[in-house]
Amino acid sequence: MTKWLVLFRKEWLEMVRSHRTLWLPASFILLGASQPVTTFFMPDILANASNLPEGAVLQFPTPEPFEVLASALSQFGVIGLLLVALSSMGILSGERSAGTAAMILVKPVSYASFVTAKWAAAVLLAIVSFAVGYGAAWYYTGALFEPVGWREVGASALLYALWLTLVSTLTLLFSSLLRSAAAAAFSSLAVAVLLSVAAGSLPFEQSWNPGRLSTLAASSLNAAARPLGGGIGSVWLTAAVTAAVIAAALLVAIRSMKRRPSEA
């Protein structure tokens, strides 16, 4: 356990020194805050745009506050996921090709600790970044529109954090399997997109599909729309399946490092 903490601390220090602990939260805050702010000023922005004909009347329905937060989540779902995948795409393949993995794994350190410490650090950074970004979105929504209840926001944040954790874990998994960091980022994003698209478009019940998580997070913001899609039991099923997928991905990544701790 002490060794695990030593490994974890090194990962965190690396993220601090490479300024990842600055730019990832900063990007999420920008994404999260810009959504309520631009929605609020949208009528003014459009009215001041010079290419509108004289006398045009613009009528915008004021969006419900939970809709503003949901659109912030959809921002996270595109650019946020991309940033998370990019920030940890070389997490294992980089160490393997540089040879540092071999330097560390000849020490009496377990392969599981080596991989899970990296995973925990990457996931922690992703979740903290998301939390501050979502917090910013929540604050500006409350300030510019109307406040959204903390229960709804909390539930949606938990669901969304699980989705982010899954994407981070997939990036780590592909980073252990593929030589190229870019290919790892692309693969994990492709899987995430496939899961979400399948959850949204296929015409049968998919309580097991982790791709449902982002939609669930968005719909859990609307207090009136309860119970959530398919009831609370099916949400738990989705969460359980996601956790199982995360655990399996970690096991595969550990095995892959054990089989091939260094290139050549």
Place this chain on the structure above:
Amino acid sequence: MALLTVDQLTKRFERETAVDGIGFAIGEGRCVALLGPNGAGKTTTIRMLTGLLPPTSGTIRFEGMKPGQDRREWIGYLPQTPAFYGWMTGREFLVYAGQLCGLSAKEAASRADMLLKRVGIDTAGKRRIAGYSGGMKQRLGLAQALIHRPKLLVLDEPVSALDPIGRREVMTLLGELKSETTVLFSTHVLHDAEELCDDILILSKGRLATGGSLSDIREANRQPVLSLETEGDLRSREWLAGWLKRLPDGLEAASATETGVRLFAGDLETARRSVLRELADNAADVRVSKLEIGYTTLEDLFLKAVSGS
């Protein structure tokens, strides 16, 4: 007493057998060189010892290790090209390595300071490793291998990548270290092995060609050898070609060129006499430029062993 015993160690890759059933023992406190040309299986053997590569078959056993104990606790390893985190300082890396080997933070810090001084880079300890030169990285590599006081220090080609000065410095350092712990290092340079080692293991094409203590091997393979060179004019060459066909008993050509020959001899005195008589009889024809009478060196043995005879 043997610290490490290796038996029937084999590694097969998809197409080729890199290491083929080698077995040897390393005595406690000895300095052992793993010699062989490039591609002989040295690095594969070392990577199996350190646990980076699972052997296809065979056993690796440390004397006195508890069942289930991690072999890596006893091994300090310096790979051929050590890699570090460039964003760490040298001292940070040593402390990190020490803690991963189970030292407490305080102990790791004091060992790190001690070793930085020991390998001569204490002034660079607070600088980022990204700015280190090749020689400094090699020394930092040695320091991190020693951090947990390993019983066996394993070094893969420790001086191959260094310039002559760096090489000299690391060799001196190794000379000091070998009195403190058991050392196994691989090299393709015979001279480095002769300078430092008690024992040598010669690998050729994945097999163990010869192994044992340096002095024993030198003694056992000490064979009288004559080497004769002529000026290479026509008459000398004709004589040489003719003489090689009617060599007296007890003389055997090891290698011959147009102008000279190297001969293994059964008995030095008879050989000396017969060669000198032959030369005296043909004094008019043969222009000898060099005649050397002595014993085979380790170099001869090494060449014979690795040329796959």
